[in-house]
Amino acid sequence: MSLAETISEPLNVEEIRRSFPIFNYPENKGLIYLDSAATTQRPIQVLETIRKFNEEYNSNIHRSAYKLAERATAGYECARLQIAQFIGAAHPHEIIFTRGATEAVNFVAIGWGNKFLKPGDEILISEMEHHSNLVPWQMAAKRNGAILKFISLNQNGELELEALDDLVTERTRLVAITHASNVLGSRVNVKKVIEKAHQVDAVVVVDGAQHVPHARVNVEDLDADFYLFSGHKMLGPMGIGILYGKEKHLDAMDPVLFGGSMIDDVNYYESTWAELPWKFEAGTQNIPAVIGLGAAIEFLEQIGMERIEAHDRSLTEYCLNQLEPLEKIRIFGPHRQRLPVISFAIAGIHAHDVATFFDSRNIAIRSGHHCARLIMRKLQISSTARASFYLYNSKEEIDKFIRVIHEAIGYFSRWN
Ligand code: PMP
8 A cells, every 4th residue: 555545635644654763762651742844754655765875875876887886876866866856956957966955055156156247246135045045145145246235024025026016127137935934834926936037037045945845836837937845845865955056047057066076077177067957967976865855756746746845834834823812922924825834932932941941841942043144133133042943743733732831931921
């Protein structure tokens, strides 16, 4: 029986959890993991795929005449094809393997930015970006004399896209925007941003690190120029990420890493580059992670992205409906149009203390600035506590989370 057949509507969380060894590990008994926005757990199918590679056919890819390496190469390139199909890319060679979303942004900021940004050009980003999609653009602007401009975040945790008409000008050369916030959960209408940017021929880079794990993405439909995300936030291994780029942009930009596997010809003083996608994949890649990411996508597809999205939405609404009436709780971000990421504060209590209290009740949540200092500045806070959910979380876990919120309010009120 396939995984999909064992899962009835809505998601059978108990059945899904059986695929995740971490929840069955004796030391983790009773653990409620609410930190999937930082990294997700990995199903046995992914772990087995990696084990198989290491035990059965560990070898380096490409340029090999023996069977072991042919098998590794086939696994690696097959994963590329799967990923291309998963996000609706026109060609597998538009999929570049990187170490993660962060490295992917840097590839564009350096490989595209250094070649095409000129003094006076404008780079438009938003106040809601993760540092990964902010700092590389600050550096690119400095290196190339470009000017950074920002789409504002309002107090509801939404981007003010109405201002695009004024912000996008003939000088706008590149727009870098998140598809969903890792702090506020807010989803962004990136299609609207892309349409607007394309009216002035600006190139758009979309950070899909939070969006891809939770809802179907089609890069062709969005007409994104670049789109990037990380494997470890979507049940895949750490150390692997994806940079999707339209063929014309990847062809035009420069490679960022130089060395083995990325050359066409090498002479004493000059070299030429291999064709796409290998031009960007210098050196030995994280081959088991690539193949493992392929297994993660297979797992997600078997369950169905639409069902995962519906499950996430129902958990989030269930949680928000119980949190919102609580006087001492402040919730950051919009009520609707959000991913299963809930940042909150308990009046008068530091987020780290909140997270520590939850840990004492065996619930893992995150606290801090979540690598998004501009959001903190805009909302005039220093940190938030953050709970995030995924396909292996249940309503019973949310109930426990809410019970602990009440407990925490009671506990800390004694000290206030
Ligand atoms: N963008 C967003 C929106 C993220 O949430 C993260 C990870 N927290 C990143 C980029 C960076 O991902 P990675 O650390 O896997 O490179």
